[in-house]
Every structure is written in C-alpha cells, then in structure tokens.
Amino acid sequence: MLLFPMKAWERIAVADFANQQPLALHVPEPKARPGVEPDWSGLTLPPAGAQPRPDETCAAAETWPLCTDLIRVLDEDGVAQGPWNPRLDAETLRTMLRNMALTRAFDERMFRGQRQGKTSFYMKCTGEEATSVAPAMALAADDMVFPSYRQQGILITRGYPLEDMINQIYSNKADKLKGRQLPIMYSARDYGFFTISGNLATQLPQAVGWAMASAISGDTRIAAAWVGEGSTAEGDFHSALTFATVYNAPVVLNVVNNQWAISSFSGFAGAERQTFAARAIGYGVAGLRVDGNDPLAVYAATRWAANRARSNAGSTLIEHFTYRAEGHSTSDDPSQYRSAQERSTWPLGDPIVRLKNHLIALGEWDENRQAAMDAELAEMVKAATRAAEANGVLGHGMHHPFHTMFEDVFETLPWHLREQSEQAMRERRIKWPDWRPEDGDEMP
Amino acid sequence: MSRRMTMIEAINDALDVTMGRDPAVVIMGEDVGYFGGVFRATAGLQKKYGKTRVFDTPISECGIIGVAVGMGAYGLRPVPEIQFADYIYPGLDQLVSEAARLRYRSAGEFIAPLTVRSPFGGGIFGGQTHSQSPEALFTHVAGLKTVIPSNPHDAKGLLIAAIEDNDPVIFFEPKRIYNGPFTGAYDRPVEPWNKHADSEVPEGYYTVPLGKARVVREGEAVTVLAYGTMVHVAHAVCLDKGVDAEVIDLRTLVPLDIETIRASVRKTGRCMIVHEATRTGGFGAELSALVQEHCFYDLEVPIERVTGFDTPYPHSLEWAYFPGAVRIGEALDRISKD
Numbered sequence: 097m098l099l100f101p102m103k104a105w106e107r108i109a110v111a112d113f114a115n116q117q118p119l120a121l122h123v124p125e126p127k128a129r130p131g132v133e134p135d136w137s138g139l140t141l142p143p144a145g146a147q148p149r150p151d152e153t154c155a156a157a158e159t160w161p162l163c164t165d166l167i168r169v170l171d172e173d174g175v176a177q178g179p180w181n182p183r184l185d186a187e188t189l190r191t192m193l194r195n196m197a198l199t200r201a202f203d204e205r206m207f208r209g210q211r212q213g214k215t216s217f218y219m220k221c222t223g224e225e226a227t228s229v230a231p232a233m234a235l236a237a238d239d240m241v242f243p244s245y246r247q248q249g250i251l252i253t254r255g256y257p258l259e260d261m262i263n264q265i266y267s268n269k270a271d272k273l274k275g276r277q278l279p280i281m282y283s284a285r286d287y288g289f290f291t292i293s294g295n296l297a298t299q300l301p302q303a304v305g306w307a308m309a310s311a312i313s314g315d316t317r318i319a320a321a322w323v324g325e326g327s328t329a330e331g332d333f334h335s336a337l338t339f340a341t342v343y344n345a346p347v348v349l350n351v352v353n354n355q356w357a358i359s360s361f362s363g364f365a366g367a368e369r370q371t372f373a374a375r376a377i378g379y380g381v382a383g384l385r386v387d388g389n390d391p392l393a394v395y396a397a398t399r400w401a402a403n404r405a406r407s408n409a410g411s412t413l414i415e416h417f418t419y420r421a422e423g424h425s426t427s428d429d430p431s432q433y434r435s436a437q438e439r440s441t442w443p444l445g446d447p448i449v450r451l452k453n454h455l456i457a458l459g460e461w462d463e464n465r466q467a468a469m470d471a472e473l474a475e476m477v478k479a480a481t482r483a484a485e486a487n488g489v490l491g492h493g494m495h496h497p498f499h500t501m502f503e504d505v506f507e508t509l510p511w512h513l514r515e516q517s518e519q520a521m522r523e524r525r526i527k528w529p530d531w532r533p534e535d536g537d538e539m540p
Numbered sequence: 541m542s543r544r545m546t547m548i549e550a551i552n553d554a555l556d557v558t559m560g561r562d563p564a565v566v567i568m569g570e571d572v573g574y575f576g577g578v579f580r581a582t583a584g585l586q587k588k589y590g591k592t593r594v595f596d597t598p599i600s601e602c603g604i605i606g607v608a609v610g611m612g613a614y615g616l617r618p619v620p621e622i623q624f625a626d627y628i629y630p631g632l633d634q635l636v637s638e639a640a641r642l643r644y645r646s647a648g649e650f651i652a653p654l655t656v657r658s659p660f661g662g663g664i665f666g667g668q669t670h671s672q673s674p675e676a677l678f679t680h681v682a683g684l685k686t687v688i689p690s691n692p693h694d695a696k697g698l699l700i701a702a703i704e705d706n707d708p709v710i711f712f713e714p715k716r717i718y719n720g721p722f723t724g725a726y727d728r729p730v731e732p733w734n735k736h737a738d739s740e741v742p743e744g745y746y747t748v749p750l751g752k753a754r755v756v757r758e759g760e761a762v763t764v765l766a767y768g769t770m771v772h773v774a775h776a777v778c779l780d781k782g783v784d785a786e787v788i789d790l791r792t793l794v795p796l797d798i799e800t801i802r803a804s805v806r807k808t809g810r811c812m813i814v815h816e817a818t819r820t821g822g823f824g825a826e827l828s829a830l831v832q833e834h835c836f837y838d839l840e841v842p843i844e845r846v847t848g849f850d851t852p853y854p855h856s857l858e859w860a861y862f863p864g865a866v867r868i869g870e871a872l873d874r875i876s877k878d
C-alpha cells in the first residue's frame with residue numbers, strides 16, 4: 097500500500113517506460129554462511145615482494161596501484177622479499193613476536209575470566225595482532241594513537257602494565273578509570289593512548305585534529321588512528337579524510353579490515369565494489385593496502401606513512417587486510433552467521449605463526465624457544481591476573497567509592513551533583529546499615 | 541487466541557504481523573537481517589519476507605535514518621533499528637531536522653512515517669555506551685512521537701500502532717525487561733515473563749493506541765508516573781511498602797495522556813515521577829510542570845522526582861546509579877507524609 101496515489105504525470109511515465117526492466121535492489125550476501133565450505137578463489141593474492149615502493153613524498157595519486165594491490169613481504173617459505181622489507185634486526189623481530197604472543201596470551205586469559213564471571217565483557221583481537229603491534233613499533237613512542245577497542249596490542253607493545261589493564265577489565269578499586277568504563281575501553285595518556293570510545297569511528301576526526309594541532313604548534317609528533325572496516329561507513333570517516341586532505345594533516349589512518357562487523361560482512365561497508373584503501377585516492381590522500389597478517393608488511397607500511405607525515409607530505413590511509421578469527425566479543429557467537437571453516441581456510445594465515453617461521457628461516461629462533469616463550473608469557477599474564485584480582489573483580493564490592501561516580505563530570509562539583517552524591521551515600525547507609533565512614537568505602 | 545511471550549518475542553511478532561499485512565513495511569539496521577539483530581528482535585523475518593524487505597545496513601546511523609526518510613517519502617513504511625539508543629546520535633540531524641519536520645515544511649506534501657526502534661536503558665553492565673535513556677532529547681523535538689512499552693502485550697500493540705502511524709515515532713525498548721519484568725532486585729535472577737499476566741499476547745493484529753496511558757494499579761494515596769522498566773521497579777516498591785499507590789504506565793510520552801494523569805492526581809493529591817534517565821532536563825521535569833499546571837490546587841505536597849543521577853552511566857557502580865528501591869522508597873515516604 098503506497099501512501100501516495102500516483103499523480104497523472106507519474107502514470108504517463110510508467111506507461112512510457114512499460115517496456116523497461118523493473119529496478120531491483122542489490123543486497124550484499126557473504127559467500128559462506130554456516131554449513132557452507134568457504135571459497136576464497138575470488139581472492140587474488142599477489143606474490144610477496146612484487147609491490148613497488150614509491151617515495152614517501154610522492155603525489156597521493158601515485159599510490160593508486162597500491163590501493164588495489166596487497167603489500168606483502170613474507171613469502172610462503174617465511175622469507176622476507178622485495179622493496180617493502182623493513183630489514184629489521186633479529187632482536188627487533190623477536191620483540192615483535194613476543195609482543196604479539198603476549199597480546200594473544202592476554203586475550204585468552206581475559207576471555208576466560210569473563211566466562212568465569214570476573215567481568216561483564218571482553219573483546220579479543222586474535223589473528224589481528226600484527227595490525228596493532230607492528231604499527232606501535234614502527235611509530236615513535238611519543239606519537240599519539242587514537243585506537244578502536246581492538247588495539248590492546250598497542251598498549252602491550254608500549255609497555256603499559258598488564259595488571260593495570262586487568263584492573264580496568266575487572267572495574268575494581270585499583271582501576272585507573274575508576275570503574276566507569278566498559279572493560280577494555282582503556283585510556284593511557286602517559287603512553288600516548290587516547291581514551292577509547294564505545295561510539296564507532298569518533299576517534300578518526302579527533303586524530304586528525306590532534307595532528308593539526310601538532311602542526312599548528314610546530315611539534316614533531318604525528319597521530320595515528322585505527323577503525324574497523326565496518327565503521328568506515330560512519331560519517332566521521334568522511335569528515336576525517338576531508339580534514340586530513342584539506343590541511344595535509346600529519347596523521348596515519350588505519351582501517352583494520354577483518355572482514356566482519358559483528359554479523360555483517362565487509363560487503364555492507366562497500367567491499368564488494370572497491371577496497372578500503374582505494375577510498376583514500378578520492379580524497380587526495382595516499383592509500384596503501386597491506387597484508388594485515390604479515391607483520392613486516394604492516395611495519396613497513398606504517399613507517400612509510402609516518403615518514404610521509406613527518407615530512408609534511410600528507411596523510412595516509414592504510415587498509416590492513418586481515419581476518420577476525422574469533423567472535424566479535426564475549427557477547428557474540430559467530431557460528432550463527434558465518435562458516436565455521438572460514439578461519440582454518442583463510443589463506444593469509446596467522447601473523448604469529450608467520451613471523452615465527454620467518455625467524456626460524458633466518459636461523460634466529462626455533463620451536464623450543466617459542467614454546468618456552470609461550471609458557472613464560474602465560475605465567476606472566478597469570479601473575480598479573482592474580483595481582484589484579486587482589487584488588488577485586490566486578491560485582492564483589494571492591495570498587496571505587498560511591499562519591500567518585502560524581503567526579504569528573506565537570507572539573508568542579510556543582511550543587512546538584514553534590515546533592516546527588518550525598519543521596520548516593522545515604523542510600524548506601526540504608527542498604528548497608530552496618531557501614532560506617534571509618535570502615536572505608538568497601539561494601540560488605 | 542493468545543499466548544505468553546517475552547518482550548523480544550512480542551516485538552518480533554508485531555513486526556511479523558505488520559510485514560504480513562502491509563508490503564510497504566521494510567526493516568533495516570545493523571545486524572538485523574540474516575542474524576536477526578543482536579537482541580534477536582528481527583529473528584526469522586529476513587527468511588520469511590526476503591532480503592529486500594529485511595536487510596542489514598552499513599554502520600551509519602545517519603545513513604540508516606536518512607535513507608528511511610527517503611523511503612518514507614517514496615511511500616514505504618520503514619522500521620529502522622538503531623542497535624543501541626546510545627548510538628542514535630550520528631542520526632540525530634536526520635531525525636530532528638528532517639524526519640520531524642518533513643510534514644510541516646512541505647505543508648503535508650511529504651511525510652516521514654518511520655518507526656525507529658532502539659533498545660535503551662541500563663541494568664546490564666553495559667557501561668556508558670550501552671545503558672543510556674535519551675528519551676528527553678526526543679520528546680523535546682516538535683514533530684517526533686516517543687513511545688516506551690513496559691510489557692509484551694503493550695510492546696506488540698504499541699509497535700503496530702507506531703508503524704501504522706504516519707508520523708515519525710521513536711520506539712525505545714527497555715532492554716532490561718526484554719526477558720522478564722525486572723523489579724530492581726539485581727541480586728536475584730529476574731522472574732521470566734511467562735509468570736506475568738501482561739505477557740499474554742493476542743495472536744495476530746491488534747493495536748494499543750499511541751497517546752493512552754494505562755493505570756497499572758488503582759490506588760488512593762499517591763499517583764506514581766513511570767514508563768518502561770521503572771513501572772515494574774516503582775510498582776514493586778509501592779507493594780513492598782504497602783502504599784496504596786495509583787501506578788500509571790505512561791506508555792507514550794509524546795503525545796502524552798494528560799487526562800489520565802490529571803484524573804489520578806486530582807484524586808490522590810500527591811504525585812511521584814520515576815525515570816531512569818538523568819534528572820536535569822529529563823522528562824520528569826516536563827511531567828512535573830504539567831502536573832503543577834493542571835493540578836496545582838489538588839496537590840497536598842510537593843511533587844517528587846526520582847531519577848538517575850546526572851552523570852554518565854557508570855560500569856562498576858551501576859546499581860548505585862540506578863534509581864532503585866531505596867531512592868524510590870525515600871521519596872515515597874516523603875510524599876506519603878501528611
């Protein structure tokens with residue numbers, strides 16, 4: 097039932113075009129739903145080392161071929177190839193491997209903690225570790241990063257204490273964010289890590305603004321931001337790229353294309369038509385499309401973009417082509433909407449395994465050392481977890497005092513928040529009559 | 541014929557019924573298609589009605605609401621879902637400047653018959669971006685209707701009425717009561733809906749008219765105005781305290797059923813307003829002003845407002861934030877005094 101009756105001229109138009117084909121709406125559909133064997137034959141994987149590496153100060157349009165290609169360094173035998181090989185020494189490679197392995201060990205433990213009821217929520221980055229660890233190593237330690245919720249690898253690489261991460265995840269009395277934020281929504285100013293928002297893509301224009309401010313101030317630090325491919329649909333993405341190109345902002349914008357946004361495949365962000373890197377060109381920004389499971393390629397691409405930004409040559413959009421190996425979060429069950437075999441058949445493998453094989457091929461590593469490292473990291477995470485648990489887990493009373501709920505809404509407490517704070521304290525006394533101020537702010 | 545349903549089932553049923561009756565109804569939103577929505581409200585509908593009537597969208601709330609306005613202009617009846625009310629803000633311009641005013645600025649040439657569904661409210665440890673109650677932002681906008689159901693029966697009837705309505709409707713679904721009538725006892729499992737009379741949902745088509753409140757419990761001592769989750773929480777406190785309260789579930793905030801409110805406050809002479817949203821500029825302020833304007837000479841004591849605090853929704857202190865039994869009970873004591 098159309099709400100409006102057709103007007104006379106519309107009827108004439110319909111008659112005129114009576115012989116024309118009716119319009120049809122295209123609704124994207126992923127190739128493999130549950131129960132279907134994934135078919136990756138449509139995916140062309142160029143050989144490692146085959147992609148040219150233009151000068152960092154080139155015109156943005158010169159990067160066009162790299163927007164539809166795939167920058168790869170590590171070949172099937174774990175050998176680094178071509179002009180994008182960052183030629184890192186073995187020690188640096190081992191550090192990179194360790195940071196990725198630690199990120200994974202941390203994720204495993206925290207996911208289990210959520211399942212055991214120690215917190216409300218968790219998100220892993222399994223299979224995507226290279227997209228945060230390698231850029232964090234390629235950037236300067238004081239460059240400012242604006243992450244999404246899946247870049248715990250940056251914090252870990254920058255040496256943020258695991259125990260503090262866990263305190264945040266447990267929302268306990270030692271949580272530096274005072275139990276206010278959903279688990280994993282970290283903030284770490286001293287580590288150049290911007291406060292994470294739950295609202296998607298808001299960090300992109302903010303990163304551009306930080307970069308503009310750095311340029312206004314004649315600073316040397318640049319900014320970098322991360323966003324999921326699904327979130328590129330938000331208007332903030334467009335705003336960020338427009339401002340980035342207009343002001344030649346010293347910023348690196350990373351799109352982590354893990355092919356899924358909760359249950360929606362990347363086709364719902366436009367991937368059926370064009371790569372995410374290719375969008376850069378329309379804005380006049382340089383674009384690079386990288387094998388996101390190749391830590392060396394990710395490192396090299398970040399270095400390229402950072403050098404470009406540092407030399408006032410402009411912004412870069414990097415698409416990291418990767419795969420979300422696990423569920424979206426602890427609230428998600430991916431077997432409901434995608435093929436279970438996708439993970440095992442995904443042709444770009446696992447970033448940790450690939451870097452490990454590279455180090456082994458170099459004669460700088462072996463399986464025994466890997467096993468020993470994994471055991472050591474698991475132990476390290478366990479120890480940090482134990483230390484954090486001494487400060488409490490979610491929902492067992494060991495949280496920040498009630499009055500802290502009213503702080504930081506504003507710099508100073510206005511009268512109405514002071515009243516409400518007193519109300520909250522009174523409610524506590526009614527709910528727990530045994531509580532006395534001298535008992536401290538622990539709930540019984 | 542009727543059967544017991546949860547809120548989610550009732551909402552799903554309402555969508556099913558309207559889609560079956562009217563081919564102009566289309567559903568869209570993030571993850572609503574194949575998957576059926578993160579809260580399962582649209583489960584099975586894509587399979588039944590096809591991908592061009594129930595489809596996933598890009599993650600762009602501005603886009604979702606903007607294209608819904610365009611579809612409405614064509615003559616469809618879009619029912620977009622915003623995954624959480626906390627994520628509606630990128631679509632605000634399309635709602636406030638566009639959907640709300642299309643009829644007015646075109647003198648009725650174009651209308652925006654969309655129903656924006658969105659889960660709202662806290663109580664699930666969702667932190668500040670999965671817990672908000674932003675209804676007052678919308679009730680403040682001329683041209684938008686705002687509907688908030690409190691039980692499966694009303695959810696279905698109100699949603700069908702909202703979809704059939706030719707004006708834009710914001711339909712907020714209190715997610716805390718999707719699976720049961722939460723009464724504020726957060727340390728106990730919630731009683732399932734099937735134990736509650738209002739989970740009895742008639743089969744097929746029926747409507748609960750927009751703009752009509754419901755007296756949940758008749759009483760003489762005080763009038764309690766609430767909507768959504770807080771209907772159950774406030775009702776439970778009144779029963780607990782043995783106060784002979786008249787509990788009114790507003791159901792629609794705009795247009796408001798002022799008649800039912802007026803009749804009740806004239807009878808009781810006392811009025812308590814309860815909502816989970818922040819206090820300052822909340823819908824309670826509007827209600828308080830209206831009661832004062834309409835019932836000033838009937839009031840025996842000042843009106844009480846019980847609300848969430850004026851802070852973002854905290855994570856670990858969720859239950860200290862929530863306007864639960866103690867906060868409501870204190871207000872009820874104050875207002876019940878002679």
Ligand SMILES: Cc1ncc(C[n+]2csc(CCOP(=O)(O)OP(=O)(O)O)c2C)c(N)n1
Nearest residue numbers: 246294295296324325326327356357358627
């Ligand atoms: C503005 C906004 N809309 C919707 C959501 C709900 N949401 C959270 S994550 C997500 C999917 C994001 O996918 P993507 O950008 O690909 O990142 P990924 O999770 O794959 O890392 C959605 C829709 C949100 N957090 N914010």
Ligand SMILES: [Mg+2]
Nearest residue numbers: 324325356357
């Ligand atoms: Mg994604």
